[in-house]
Amino acid sequence: MDESVAVEEGFARSAKELNVYQLAYELSMEIYKLSKCFPAEERYALTSQIRRSSRSICMNLREAWAKRRYEAHFIAKLTDCDGEASETDTSLDYALDCGYITQEQHQALTGKCRHIGAMLGKMINNPKKFLTT
Numbered sequence: 001m002d003e004s005v006a007v008e009e010g011f012a013r014s015a016k017e018l019n020v021y022q023l024a025y026e027l028s029m030e031i032y033k034l035s036k037c038f039p040a041e042e043r044y045a046l047t048s049q050i051r052r053s054s055r056s057i058c059m060n061l062r063e064a065w066a067k068r069r070y071e072a073h074f075i076a077k078l079t080d081c082d083g084e085a086s087e088t089d090t091s092l093d094y095a096l097d098c099g100y101i102t103q104e105q106h107q108a109l110t111g112k113c114r115h116i117g118a119m120l121g122k123m124i125n126n127p128k129k130f131l132t133t
Contacts, residue, residue, distance in 0.1 A: 015065035020119040021058055024085070027112045028054035031088070034109075038100050046098070050091035056084040057116065068132045075127055082120045089113040 015021050031054045038047045064077030089110050096106040123130060 015062045018061065018065075020116060020123070021061050023112060023119070024054075024057040024061065024081075024116050027088070027109065027116065028058060030109065030112075031092075034101060034105065035095075038095070042098075042100070046091060046094055046100075050088060050095065053084045053087040053091060057081050057088070060084060068130055071127050071131055074131065075124055078120055078124045078127075082117055082124070085113050085116045085120065 012018050028051070031050055035047045035050055060077050060081040064074050064081065067073035067077055092101070092106055092109050092113070095101045096103065101109075
């Protein structure tokens with residue numbers, strides 16, 4: 001069984017049951033809490049952008065789940081998720097280099113981004129196990 005699917009039922013009934021969704025949601029909440037301390041001048045730049053991209057991972061996962069009937073649409077939305085995870089990772093680099101987060105916070109959060117990306121990659125490469133008929 002793929003680690004991106006909740007194991008309890010053998011197959012997730014909702015995107016919220018996917019381990020990748022739960023990890024992405026956790027990441028977005030951690031980023032939200034950390035970004036509260038970003039300087040005011042970043043409110044409409046880095047703060048807004050990192051919050052939106054991290055939240056978009058989950059939002060696109062929900063859309064992908066709704067499109068499981070069509071393999072190409074499912075993969076396209078998962079690809080969007082992966083892009084948002086990469087964007088979040090880049091924003092974390094900026095946050096580190098601007099001195100808004102510590103090296104330890106950066107390592108932990110970018111590690112989660114990489115893990116999410118790997119899980120999404122497995123789903124993209126093996127979509128059939130997630131599709132509905």
